Structure formats: C-alpha cells, structure tokens
Amino acid sequence: MIPIPYSRIACLALFVIVSGTACTTATYHRTQSPVIDQSAPASERPAARGEVAPPGGYQEPPGVQVYPAPRQQPPAVVALLDHAEQQANNGDLPAAAMTLERAIRIDSRNPVLWHHLASVRLAEGDAIQAEQLAKKSNALAAGNYALQARNWDLIAEARRTRGDASGAQSAEQQKRALQTR
Amino acid sequence: MAQRRKRGRKKSRAKKTQRRSFWLPILAMLAVFLTVYIAYLDFQVRQQFDGKRWSLPARVYARPLELYAGLPLTPDALDMELTSLHYQPVSSPRRPGEVSRNRNVFHLITRRFVYWDGEEASRDIRVNLSNGVIERVTHVASGKDASLVRLDPVLVGSFYPSHNEDRVLVKLEDVPPPLVNALIAVEDHGFYSHHGIAPLSIMRALWANIRAREVVQGGSTLTQQLVKNFFLSSERTLTRKVNEAIMALLLEWHYEKDEILEAYLNEVYLGQDGNRSIHGFGLASHFYFERPLSELSVDQFALLVGLVKGPSYYNPRTHPDRATRRRNFVLDVMVEQGVISRDEASRAKSRGLGVSRVMNKAIDTFPAFLDMVRRQLRRDYREEDITSEGLRIFTTLDPQVQWQFEKALDRRLGILERNHSMPGGTLEGAGVVTTIQGGEVLAVAGSRKPGFSGFNRALDANRQVGSVIKPAVYLTALEHPEHYTLATLLDDGPLTYTAPNRTTWSPNNYDRQFHGMTPLYLALANSYNVATARLGLDVGIKSVIATLHDLGIDQPLNAYPSLVLGAVELSPMQVTQMYQTIASGGFQTPLRAIRAVLAADGAPLQSYPLRVEASINPDAAYLVTTALRYASRVGTGRSLYQVLPSDMEIAGKTGTTDDMRDSWYAGYTGDRLAVVWVGRDDNKSSGLSGSSGALLVWRDLFARLGASGSLQSDVEGIEYFRIDPATGLRAEQGCENGVELPFIKGSEPVADAPCAKDGLPLQKPVDWFKELFQ
Numbered sequence: 001m002i003p004i005p006y007s008r009i010a011c012l013a014l015f016v017i018v019s020g021t022a023c024t025t026a027t028y029h030r031t032q033s034p035v036i037d038q039s040a041p042a043s044e045r046p047a048a049r050g051e052v053a054p055p056g057g058y059q060e061p062p063g064v065q066v067y068p069a070p071r072q073q074p075p076a077v078v079a080l081l082d083h084a085e086q087q088a089n090n091g092d093l094p095a096a097a098m099t100l101e102r103a104i105r106i107d108s109r110n111p112v113l114w115h116h117l118a119s120v121r122l123a124e125g126d127a128i129q130a131e132q133l134a135k136k137s138n139a140l141a142a143g144n145y146a147l148q149a150r151n152w153d154l155i156a157e158a159r160r161t162r163g164d165a166s167g168a169q170s171a172e173q174q175k176r177a178l179q180t181r
Numbered sequence: 182m183a184q185r186r187k188r189g190r191k192k193s194r195a196k197k198t199q200r201r202s203f204w205l206p207i208l209a210m211l212a213v214f215l216t217v218y219i220a221y222l223d224f225q226v227r228q229q230f231d232g233k234r235w236s237l238p239a240r241v242y243a244r245p246l247e248l249y250a251g252l253p254l255t256p257d258a259l260d261m262e263l264t265s266l267h268y269q270p271v272s273s274p275r276r277p278g279e280v281s282r283n284r285n286v287f288h289l290i291t292r293r294f295v296y297w298d299g300e301e302a303s304r305d306i307r308v309n310l311s312n313g314v315i316e317r318v319t320h321v322a323s324g325k326d327a328s329l330v331r332l333d334p335v336l337v338g339s340f341y342p343s344h345n346e347d348r349v350l351v352k353l354e355d356v357p358p359p360l361v362n363a364l365i366a367v368e369d370h371g372f373y374s375h376h377g378i379a380p381l382s383i384m385r386a387l388w389a390n391i392r393a394r395e396v397v398q399g400g401s402t403l404t405q406q407l408v409k410n411f412f413l414s415s416e417r418t419l420t421r422k423v424n425e426a427i428m429a430l431l432l433e434w435h436y437e438k439d440e441i442l443e444a445y446l447n448e449v450y451l452g453q454d455g456n457r458s459i460h461g462f463g464l465a466s467h468f469y470f471e472r473p474l475s476e477l478s479v480d481q482f483a484l485l486v487g488l489v490k491g492p493s494y495y496n497p498r499t500h501p502d503r504a505t506r507r508r509n510f511v512l513d514v515m516v517e518q519g520v521i522s523r524d525e526a527s528r529a530k531s532r533g534l535g536v537s538r539v540m541n542k543a544i545d546t547f548p549a550f551l552d553m554v555r556r557q558l559r560r561d562y563r564e565e566d567i568t569s570e571g572l573r574i575f576t577t578l579d580p581q582v583q584w585q586f587e588k589a590l591d592r593r594l595g596i597l598e599r600n601h602s603m604p605g606g607t608l609e610g611a612g613v614v615t616t617i618q619g620g621e622v623l624a625v626a627g628s629r630k631p632g633f634s635g636f637n638r639a640l641d642a643n644r645q646v647g648s649v650i651k652p653a654v655y656l657t658a659l660e661h662p663e664h665y666t667l668a669t670l671l672d673d674g675p676l677t678y679t680a681p682n683r684t685t686w687s688p689n690n691y692d693r694q695f696h697g698m699t700p701l702y703l704a705l706a707n708s709y710n711v712a713t714a715r716l717g718l719d720v721g722i723k724s725v726i727a728t729l730h731d732l733g734i735d736q737p738l739n740a741y742p743s744l745v746l747g748a749v750e751l752s753p754m755q756v757t758q759m760y761q762t763i764a765s766g767g768f769q770t771p772l773r774a775i776r777a778v779l780a781a782d783g784a785p786l787q788s789y790p791l792r793v794e795a796s797i798n799p800d801a802a803y804l805v806t807t808a809l810r811y812a813s814r815v816g817t818g819r820s821l822y823q824v825l826p827s828d829m830e831i832a833g834k835t836g837t838t839d840d841m842r843d844s845w846y847a848g849y850t851g852d853r854l855a856v857v858w859v860g861r862d863d864n865k866s867s868g869l870s871g872s873s874g875a876l877l878v879w880r881d882l883f884a885r886l887g888a889s890g891s892l893q894s895d896v897e898g899i900e901y902f903r904i905d906p907a908t909g910l911r912a913e914q915g916c917e918n919g920v921e922l923p924f925i926k927g928s929e930p931v932a933d934a935p936c937a938k939d940g941l942p943l944q945k946p947v948d949w950f951k952e953l954f955q
C-alpha cells in the first residue's frame with residue numbers, strides 16, 4: 001500500500017497550501033461524493049491562507065498572498081479541492097489525484113489545481129510527472145510568484161528524489177529568485 | 182442373429198447360472214455408467230453455476246455531465262442529455278430518473294451511480310439556467326446551493342463477444358419485489374416448496390397438452406427453465422427432458438432457492454434485437470423501456486413476466502394486442518396470488534404498454550469514437566477480456582459535441598457538394614474534437630455518415646497536411662527569440678532552392694504572387710508559402726522535424742525541404758495531437774479517450790491519468806497562438822467571423838494540398854480544439870481549399886458549441902509592444918497602422934519606426950487589435 005511518509009507529504013502540501021490548517025486525521029468515507037453545499041468549510045479558506053509555516057522550512061515572505069485575489073474559484077472547484085484534501089489526508093492518493101483531475105476539467109487554467117496534482121504525484125513517488133505538472137502550474141501562474149516559488153520547491157524536491165542534485169540546486173535558485181521579488 | 186439365438190437356446194439350461202453372472206456385471210456397469218453420468222451432469226451444473234456464469238460485454242459510458250453554477254449549458258442541451266439518459270418527463274418528480282421542466286428551470290431526481298472515484302448519490306435538485314449558463318443548482322429539500330452534482334453517464338456502446346450475448350446483471354436484492362412475486366405467481370407458484378421438479382404440474386401440463394393436441398402449457402419449474410436456458414438446446418426430446426429433470430434436482434441439491442432465482446432473473450431469454458439476444462430482466466428493462474429495472478411500474482413488471490412464455494409471440498413492439506392481453510393475464514394472476522390488490526391491477530391495466538418506440542440500438546451509436554476506445558484498451562487488455570468480463574469503461578466522449586460534430590460535418594458536405602456541382606456522396610470528412618489542457622477526446626468523426634463503422638478516417642486516413650504543418654516551422658523559429666520575433670520581416674520574394682543532389686525547388690504561393698518583405702506573424706496568418714519555405718530552410722529542416730516530434734508526431738519524417746509546406750501524410754488524430762501541444766501552451770498531453778476502467782463488480786482496474794510533458798517553450802507557443810489568432814482575424818481564416826461572434830477568440834490554421842486534394846482546418850478556442858479534414862476517398866481533387874471546405878465545417882460546429890474562457894492566459898515571459906508592421910520597428914506613437922504584438926522579454930525591437938519619429942501619440946486605438954489584447 002501507500003507508504004505513510006508519502007501520504008504525509010501530500011497531506012502537508014495540500015493542507016498548508018490550500019487551507020493553512022494543520023493536518024488532522026479526519027475520517028472520511030470514500031464511497032460518498034463530496035459534500036457540495038456552499039456552506040462547507042472550504043469556502044472559508046481564504047482567510048486562513050498563508051498563516052501557517054509551510055513544510056520543508058520554506059518561509060513565506062510576509063505580506064505575500066499566494067493566490068491572486070481576483071481569481072474566483074468556482075464553488076464546484078472549492079468543493080473538489082476540499083474533497084481531494086480529505087482523500088489525501090486518508091492516504092488515498094490515487095483518489096485525491098482523480099478528484100483533482102475532475103477539478104481541472106472544470107477549471108483547467110487554475111494553476112493551484114495543477115500544483116496540487118503535482119504534490120500528490122510527488123507523494124505517490126512519481127517524481128517525473130510531479131516536475132512536469134509543477135511546470136504546467138507555473139506556466140499558468142503568471143504574476144503569482146509565491147505559487148511559482150512553491151512549484152520550484154516541489155521541482156527541487158522531485159529532482160532530489162531522482163538523485164539529480166544539481167538540477168535540484170538550480171530549482172532552488174529559481175525559487176530564491178522568486179522570493180526576492 | 183436368429184441362428185445364433187437358436188443355438189444358444191439349446192445350451193441354455195446349462196448356462197443359466199452362467200447367464201446370471203453375465204447380467205450382473207452389465208447391471209453393475211449400467212449403475213456405474215449412470216453414476217458417472219450423473220456425476221458428469223453434477224460437475225457441469227456446479228461448474229457452470231459456481232464459475233463464470235455469463236460473459237458480460239463491456240459497457241462504454243460517455244463522460245458524465247457535471248452540473249454546477251457557471252457551467253456553459255443551454256436548456257436544450259440539458260434536455261437532450263436527460264433525454265438520452267431516459268429521464269422521464271413528469272409533472273412532479275418523485276423517483277430517481279424523473280424530471281420536470283419549466284422553461285429554464287429543471288427539477289430532477291438524479292440516479293445513484295457508482296463511479297471510478299466513488300458513489301454519486303441520488304439527489305433531488307433544481308437547476309436554473311439563464312443566458313446559456315447554469316445560474317444555480319439547489320437542493321430541493323433544503324433550498325441550499327449544491328456546488329456540484331454529477332449525473333449518471335450516457336451508455337454509448339458495448340463491446341460484445343462474438344456470439345452477441347448481452348446482459349445487464351442484477352442482484353436479487355436489487356430486483357423490485359413485485360417483479361419477483363409476479364414471476365413466481367405466473368411461472369412457478371410452488372417455487373419455494375419443490376425440489377427442482379413438480380411432478381403434479383408436469384402431469385397437469387401433459388394432460389392439458391394431450392387434450393389440446395399441442396403444447397399449450399409448460400409444467401417446468403423455474404429451476405427447470407433455468408437448466409434449459411443454461412445448459413441445453415431447445416429441442417424437445419425425451420432425453421433432454423430427463424437430463425433437464427436430473428440437472429434441476431442437482432441444482433436444487435447444491436444451491437439455495439435465492440441463488441437459483443437470481444440466476445434465472447439474469448438468464449431467462451426475453452427478446453431479440455437483430456443478432457443480439459436479450460437475456461435477463463436487467464437488459465430487458467433497458468431494451469423495452471429504456472430505464473433500469475428499479476424505475477419500472479407494476480404494469481411494466483407484468484409485461485416483462487408475460488414475455489417469459491414467448492418473447493417473439495408476445496413481442497410488445499410487433500404484437501401489442503397479444504402483449505396487452507398477456508400482461509393483463511399476468512396482472513390477474515398477481516391478484517389471485519395476492520401479490521397486488523384488485524384496484525392496483527385495474528389501474529395497471531388501464532395504462533398503455535409504455536414500450537419505448539426506438540429500440541435500444543444494438544449497433545453502437547458512435548463507432549469511430551468506440552473504435553478509438555477499443556484500440557486504447559487493446560494496449561492493456563486481451564480481446565476476450567474486453568468483450569466478456571463486463572468491464573465498465575468510462576470515456577471522455579461528450580455526446581453533445583459528438584452529435585453537433587456529426588451534424589455539422591454531414592450538412593456542410595452536402596451544401597458543398599451542391600454548391601460545387603458534385604454528385605452527393607463525393608466528399609468525405611473526418612475530424613477530432615478535444616479539450617485543450619487535459620487532452621481529452623470529446624468527439625471523433627470517422628466519416629460523414631454518423632453510425633458508419635467502416636474505415637475510420639480520423640485515425641487511419643493518412644493525408645497530406647499542407648499548410649496545417651506551418652506552425653511547427655514558425656515555432657522552431659520563435660524558440661530563438663534572438664533571431665526571430667513576430668515582427669521579424671520575412672522575405673516572400675521568389676526562391677529557388679538547389680538540393681545537394683542538384684535538384685531544384687521553387688515553391689509558389691497560393692495566389693501565385695510574391696508579397697515581398699512581410700512581418701513573420703502575417704506570413705503565417707496569410708499562409709505565405711515562399712516566406713515559410715525560406716524560414717524553414719533558415720532554421721533547418723531537421724530542427725523543424727525535431728519540433729514536430731516535440732509536438733507529438735511520433736512517426737519518422739524525411740528531411741525534404743517540401744516538408745515545411747506540408748508534404749507529409751498525417752491522420753486527423755495526429756494533427757490534433759500536434760495542435761493540442763501548441764494550444765496548451767507547449768505541454769504535450771497524450772490524447773485520451775478513456776478516463777478509467779472498472780471491473781464488473783466496480784473494482785477499479787485501471788485509470789488513465791492526466792500526464793503532461795513540457796515539450797515546447799511556452800513563450801514560443803504563446804507567440805504562435807497569437808499569429809494563429811491573426812490568421813482568424815485578418816488571414817486565411819477570416820471568413821470564420823462572417824458567422825461567429827466577433828468576441829469569440831479563435832486561433833487556427835487552414836491547409837490545402839496540391840490540386841485541392843485535401844482541405845484541412847485546425848482551430849482552437851479557450852476550451853476546445855477541433856481538427857477537420859475534408860476530401861475524397863479516391864484522393865482526387867475536391868476543388869476545396871482549407872478555407873472553402875474544412876473551415877466551414879469547423880465554423881458550423883463552433884457556432885453550435887460556442888466557446889468559453891479566454892484563449893491565452895498571461896505568460897510570465899511575454900510583454901506587449903506597439904509595432905509598425907511595415908518595418909517591424911517600434912511605433913509607440915504615430916504609425917496609424919501600428920499593432921500591439923507580444924514579445925519574449927528582451928527580444929522586442931529597440932529602434933523606432935520612421936512613422937513613429939515625429940508622430941503624435943495616438944488618440945484612440947485604431948483597430949480591433951487593441952481590444953483583442955486588452
């Protein structure tokens with residue numbers, strides 16, 4: 001089955017990036033579809049963003065917002081993100097990936113969704129796809145330097161996983177360059 | 182023989198004891214034989230029952246429609262989707278699969294469905310649409326907004342085994358009790374008490390048959406009927422009867438009543454659809470009523486039960502009177518046996534048969550798409566698994582897009598034939614529609630004839646592509662911003678290229694004229710051959726080939742100079758792959774027709790995840806898309822806007838081959854990409870260019886589909902500058918004809934154009950370009 005550390009990575013990545021809340025061991029039954037009422041807690045997320053220290057020692061520069069304010073996430077996408085997060089929490093990474101793909105079908109130019117898919121793939125051990133998906137996220141994330149920095153962070157991690165130390169280093173450099181912007 | 186017997190009689194007394202000992206072994210052998218025979222039948226019975234009982238065809242589903250606020254969807258499109266899902270229009274929905282519509286407001290109860298990622302529960306929802314968009318989706322009970330509801334998917338086809346058996350398996354607990362009760366009441370009311378055979382019933386039936394001198398009554402129990410369906414041919418011989426009885430007893434010996442009943446419900450023969458036989462109540466329900474068993478009413482159960490006696494004699498479609506009488510007889514028996522009340526029966530009798538007019542088609546509705554699905558499946562499964570294991574295949578097909586595409590293709594080719602005085606049926610066409618970012622195939626047309634399952638031109642017709650290939654040349658150039666930008670002037674003057682083997686090549690333009698120095702973006706937009714050939718030779722044919730491979734063209738390509746003008750044969754699917762990579766900003770995604778495959782029991786077998794590969798510089802892809810938008814606005818594709826709304830953003834390229842043999846158009850909007858080919862199967866001239874043929878099909882399709890979202894998202898490495906197209910220099914002020922063009926940062930020209938030198942700042946944007954790129 002899925003090794004625990006991987007699912008933990010995904011859990012962290014999803015939680016911190018999406019909601020900024022800590023990982024919990026919420027119980028979730030996969031056989032039910034996502035809770036799709038707008039009253040779902042997902043809609044309250046933006047307030048919590050950026051308040052919690054992300055994983056891997058990476059510190060968000062103060063005052064930077066990760067997600068551009070004008071971009072409205074349709075409630076359907078918010079609900080699916082919420083669902084994916086729960087699935088990743090439960091260690092069901094394939095299910096989380098499927099939910100994210102479903103969200104991408106609805107909002108295919110949303111760089112946040114691609115970033116999450118990248119982090120799930122990384123947690124699953126697919127470092128190659130993780131890097132490609134993170135690049136895709138970056139291509140759609142013009143002006144969103146914080147998200148770009150996270151993507152480079154993820155790419156660095158993916159390259160380290162594959163034993164590409166110098167590639168990881170150059171990704172780190174890209175990340176640092178973005179952080180100073 | 183007789184002599185031998187006489188001789189034997191003479192010796193008989195002496196041999197009497199010997200003869201007894203002679204018969205004994207024979208009897209013993211007979212007993213052994215019988216035992217072995219019964220054991221053999223027993224083995225057969227158990228093997229059939231325990232093992233794989235039925236070969237189940239694979240079911241192929243379209244993409245499920247997901248309802249959420251903001252989804253572009255017209256009321257008619259929703260209506261069409263619900264109709265193809267066989268939702269029943271009612272005044273007030275009470276059960277899953279029912280819908281009421283009041284203009285732009287739909288109230289429906291969705292069906293429960295198990296998807297590859299979990300179960301979608303049944304929901305009672307209201308959908309409000311306005312201006313071609315879903316405005317709100319609300320839960321009827323609570324009045325709260327529902328952010329996302331997934332409908333059940335349209336079944337678009339099945340992959341049958343060669344003997345054309347079809348089934349929709351049902352579990353006993355899922356079968357509505359009235360149906361089971363009716364069946365037992367009519368066919369075998371002693372079912373729960375006998376041991377497989379009911380001698381009294383047989384005697385009664387025999388007596389009735391003797392009196393009538395024909396077979397009017399069957400005394401078979403459900404168990405015997407099952408055995409007959411299961412193991413034996415339909416011949417009426419005594420041996421078969423005996424075998425049937427033995428096997429029925431054996432079946433009852435080994436298995437519970439409910440197991441036998443469940444097998445019966447799935448096995449009984451209930452109709453014929455061409456060469457497809459309809460077995461089991463699950464499939465019969467779809468075949469006759471186009472609804473799942475759980476949604477039928479008592480009169481419909483009675484009709485199905487009545488069919489057991491003779492599916493062709495009582496066929497409700499061909500013999501409605503007989504079928505009605507039979508149904509009412511079943512209802513009477515149900516009253517007698519206390520299954521329903523007299524009132525219920527009379528109400529049920531007053532109803533029409535309610536059989537769907539159109540038969541559930543045995544032939545698949547979208548053969549070209551299913552062909553693609555099957556080919557993708559063959560990479561992972563054996564043929565017999567595809568046709569017999571009951572796989573549930575979830576595809577990316579969008580039935581709305583597929584219908585519109587088929588309609589647009591056939592209609593437009595008819596018009597073209599009339600306008601060009603060609604006999605009807607001269608032209609053929611094919612094409613593919615996909616999503617851009619996910620690379621999901623929404624529709625495939627393999628022929629202009631919908632439902633035609635022969636030659637799949639979308640996948641197998643390799644035709645010269647002509648100018649459709651040009652974006653690869655420009656992409657190769659624009660990946661070197663130090664040499665090429667959209668404003669770089671290209672020479673469209675006469676060109677003669679001498680190959681190393683001394684052969685010469687002198688390409689010509691479509692209009693047989695040369696256009697002198699032309700900015701790069703207009704050379705592509707106007708599809709100038711000579712400028713493109715020169716550009717291709719400058720960047721190198723090998724580099725162009727490398728770009729084509731990066732775009733997803735896998736086949737080996739010969740490095741002839743004419744390649745850059747499209748002297749290469751590709752299928753519409755390959756061209757689609759190539760454009761998908763450009764349209765998605767340089768990320769190649771292998772085109773997918775399948776999302777997931779589930780086993781018959783719902784266990785996930787395989788998913789086909791979204792994979793991307795950054796294969797082309799996103800900035801260069803952005804520039805090419807810009808040039809292709811100019812092609813639609815001012816270039817070879819400008820007739821698009823004679824019909825399509827001016828705010829629809831379209832990037833696209835026409836393609837025409839020598840003697841007008843092939844007419845191509847590849848174009849994309851913010852959310853969809855479509856490639857269309859039009860030509861003749863005999864490869865003769867069709868007299869159509871890309872813009873007078875394939876483009877019109879594309880235009881008809883997108884006039885129906887519309888487009889949502891903007892075509893280009895912001896790209897980090899791109900900046901816009903105002904340029905004088907005549908010189909390719911900066912025109913921040915002055916220059917009436919200045920255009921805003923994107924540049925890879927740092928590649929923009931520095932010098933001012935002559936017209937910008939002493940001009941005044943512009944008062945207002947002079948053309949649509951400004952609007953376009955705001």
